[in-house]
Amino acid sequence: MTDSLTITDACAERLHELLAAERAAGPQAGLRVDVVPGGCSGYQYRLALDEWHPDDVVVEHDGVRVFTALENVPFIRGAAIDHRPDGFHIDNPNVVYGCGCGNSFQLREDAATAV
Numbered sequence: 868m869t870d871s872l873t874i875t876d877a878c879a880e881r882l883h884e885l886l887a888a889e890r891a892a893g894p895q896a897g898l899r900v901d902v903v904p905g906g907c908s909g910y911q912y913r914l915a916l917d918e919w920h921p922d923d924v925v926v927e928h929d930g931v932r933v934f935t936a937l938e939n940v941p942f943i944r945g946a947a948i949d950h951r952p953d954g955f956h957i958d959n960p961n962v963v964y965g966c967g968c969g970n971s972f973q974l975r976e977d978a979a980t981a982v
Contacts, residue, residue, distance in 0.1 A: 871940050872900070873947040874928035881950040882931040885916060895919040897932030900957070902942040908973045910942070914955055942974055 886892045899917040902910055919925065923934040933948060946959040961974050 871924070871944045871946070872926045872933060872935075874926060874931070874933055875947060875949040876929065878933075878948050878950045878955065879929035879931050881955075882933075883929075886931065889916055892916060893918055895932075897925075897934055898948075898955075899923075900933055900935045900939070900943060900948065902935075902939045902974075910974055912957055 882898055886896055889896070895918050896916060897919060899913075899915050901913040903913050905911040917934075919932060919934055922937060924937055924940055925932050925934045927933075935943065942961060943957070943959060944961065946957050946961070949956045949958065963973055
């Protein structure tokens, strides 16, 4: 999935901090990025520290892992995940509209089939 998702250095640094602070985090832990139906625009990201699963697609950067289920890959292809003072941000070229509250978004109609 290396062509599907980019992790910035700031994101990797924050993940290192979070994983170090999470006592229950095992050696396969990382940040899970899911795209789920919801919100006023149709989709939302769900981010959580989680353990890697054998069917996940994984991106590694600077010793941290970001993973997602295979069915999410078309929705986040080409996206970049960053960390800023107010939290994690995903710059996703597949998003055509974001709602005013910033919690949900609408994807391109062809995002699920885009290569």
